[in-house]
Amino acid sequence: MDAHSTAHEHGHPTPGTYAKIGLFLFILTALEVGLYEGTYGDHAGALGASLQPFFVPLLLALSAVKFALVAMYYMHLKNDSKLFSGVFVFPIIIAAVIIVGLVILQAYHWAFSTGG
């Protein structure tokens, strides 16, 4: 009984695909750093100031794409049983709820206690 083969029934990325994803990840990281330098770096200037409100959402979006690429391709979730995806994604949802909840409660508590 080869439980191994069921996992790979649905098609399997090639080393070439993996390398391309790797390159993509590198580019995304460069974009993240570039975004940082462009917004807050020493030579940011006027463009940097206008980017500031978008900085955090853009950065988080870039990270989310990197996260998804590693999860779906390197961790093989795209071609594996959906059970593995569920076992990974459900805790991530709870984790996000906790992070967001605590940050909001903290901000609110801070505002509330300083008379906000």
Next chain:
Amino acid sequence: MATTVLGEQQVHAAHGEKTGLWSWLTTVDHKRIGILYGATAFFFFLLGGLEALLIRIQLARPDNTFLDPDTYNQLFTMHGTSMIFLAIMPLSAMFFNYMIPLLIGARDVAFPRLNAFSYWVFLLGGLFLNVSFLFGAAPDQGWYGYANLTSRQYSPGPNVDFWNLGLQILGIASLAAGVNFFVTVINLRARGMTMMRMPMFVWMSFITQILILLAFPVITVALILLMFDRFFGTHFFIPAGGGDPLLWQHLFWIFGHPEVYILILPAFGIISEILPVFSRKPLFGYAAMVFSGAFIAFLGFGVWSHHMFTTGMGPIADTFFSLSTMLIAIPTGVKIFNWMGTMWGGSLQYKTPMYFAVAFIAMFIIGGLSGVMHASPTADLQQNDTYFIVAHFHYVLFGGSIFALTAGAYYWWPKMFGRMLDEGLGKVHFWLMFVGFNLTFFPMHIVGLNGMPRRTYTYPAELGLDLLNQIETVGAFILTAAFTVFLWNIFKTSRKPRNAPADPWNGATLEWAITSPPPEWNFSEEPVVHGRDPLWEAKRQRGGPLPEPSPGTGAGIHIPNPSYWPLVSAIGVTAIFVAIMLSPKLGAIPVVVAVALTFFGLYNWLFEKGYSEFSTPGGGGH
């Protein structure tokens, strides 16, 4: 009775058992591990009960001097910590271990050695926590260790460290078991047993494991942050350094609320097993029971700050958590109605397990009602930190969990030990426990609303609460009598021959298809199920009771070898925390040595020669 002609020794051999201490130290058999959990947990339960009794003696009279305040603080802290982490959780674990593989038709859990590891870590963690008494430094900061009472400044002694490190050790045991049972339930079910055909105890336990896996890491982080504050000079919870003590409460209760569902869901599962059998009727609303359990678990992550209504979070936070808390009463109510629906129109069998199960429903309703009363922040402002809260959680944890676990003990005792517990003594036990419990805890609703505070070693006579406190203490002694009767029942029946039938209750589920107790390999042939309540189905098809099974020879069935590496690894893990505890005096070297010992244990475990896993009874691949 197939085994009456055989002597005890022959019965042992037929079941492939080994005897002796070494066989217990190296066992990887889920049934033995279950019994180890049960015996250890029951011991800690009695210890926790003794702590409670001492508290009740102190509180029997106002301005009493039986206990000094420091000792009192240690007793109520250890009572709470022990009952939650060393009694209820491992008593549930006894049933997870013994029953889940049987209920799903498997030969053992997915990772038998990891299972043993969990037990040994639990035992060592419980000992670590209690050894503090020998140093006169038992934890004394309350079972939830609020900051910044727990800082070095206000708790200079090792009490908090025993608690902090002890809980981290126990957390490792729970997480390992969580992974184990999660995988077991998903992957080791018998052929034909889809998720929606699993017994309800398996479902509730499964959901409990998910809660453990998600909640324990959060308290682990909280404990680590506290550890850094106390050992390495950080200021996470220390206001003078900018820290926020409230963050401790948030992190603790993000764990703590799911924890109470971890404590009650297995109990729900046990009741859902017992009521159908003793009503001779299938569980009412199976799907609703599954989904309400899942909903409770999920929602349980969204209610935590109802433990913090008195901390001044602000009206918006208060409202949000109040609403979510009230919402969670709904799926719980669904379960209550479904249990009643199960009994309705059934042929009720008034045996001891049924007594405890029915009482559970009533007691849990009372506990749930007071719980919903706390859900209103304005009402909670009066109730919080009073005995009204103490009444609530004892009704759900004792009237709920303990009653259900006791019901489970009577129900599954013949299967585990091959002997029936005495019915007469069982009923005496029940009435003593029922009367004692209500006498102890019902008046707490009243004294609480009349101003008696929690966690305070005495109270003034002017409160006028003397009589009720005395009644509560009398109740506590009646409870002591109840447990004495239980112990007597166990002892008295242990001397009888081990000849209980396979199916004494006319059960519906697979564990009753094999001998009492089962052979080491559980099922000689893989069970194949076609629906829920497979044994009732089988009896229906046969037109009558099934013949008494024989244990079989186990020929051709592969059983994993015993191993001592789980024990060695557990000792290593515990040693790490002991070394951390001693690090202010002895530095980092002992920690490094302990880590090396743990790796030594783990590597030998992983590369153990000649070890191979179970063959699950055929099939698979749905």
Next chain:
Amino acid sequence: MSDSAHTLATSTGLDSRKLAIWTFIGSECLFFASLISNYLVQKPRSLVGPFAHEAWTDPASGQVFEPIIEIPLVTVGTALLLFSSLFIVLALNGAQRGNRKQLLGWLGATLACGIFFVGMQVYEFNHFVHKGLTLQQNLFGASFYVLTGFHGTHVTIGVIWLLTMFVLALRRQLPPERAVNLEIAALYWHFVDVVWIIIFPVVYLIK
């Protein structure tokens, strides 16, 4: 490692050990979420500097402290960790196809990246301490070191795990039938990388 030639029949057809590592990873998400929450909540509460992205003058001594975060070094480490995920996937591919050279080569590369990353973190910690950021100095320091330190510990455990796999591969004990053991180690390694994908912007880039 148990012999997967005896891979057991399971209800889902999935390998129990692979399911177990995913379950563990799910649990670890909550561990790091709590640490990240702690960082986000505590860092702004620092009473004194030094700070992550701004300079700070100590009012008591008048000493000026430069911003702690330095982008170049950590970017190199981040890139290496990302590439190590690629390398281990290629190593796994080699293991699955029975190509021992491919397996050893890429697994070695993965290890090199992992070891360098840990080395970078150790250097960075030392450097930051020299710049005035200690565990006790302020909440930024405490939260930073605890969060990145525990991540680094996870990487170190991963390095030890992969080193073990490397030795197994050297001894020809990682044939295709046992490749799932490397797959499980790789999943842990990817997870550690994915956590860093979150930590890098949150700690180093966001102010």
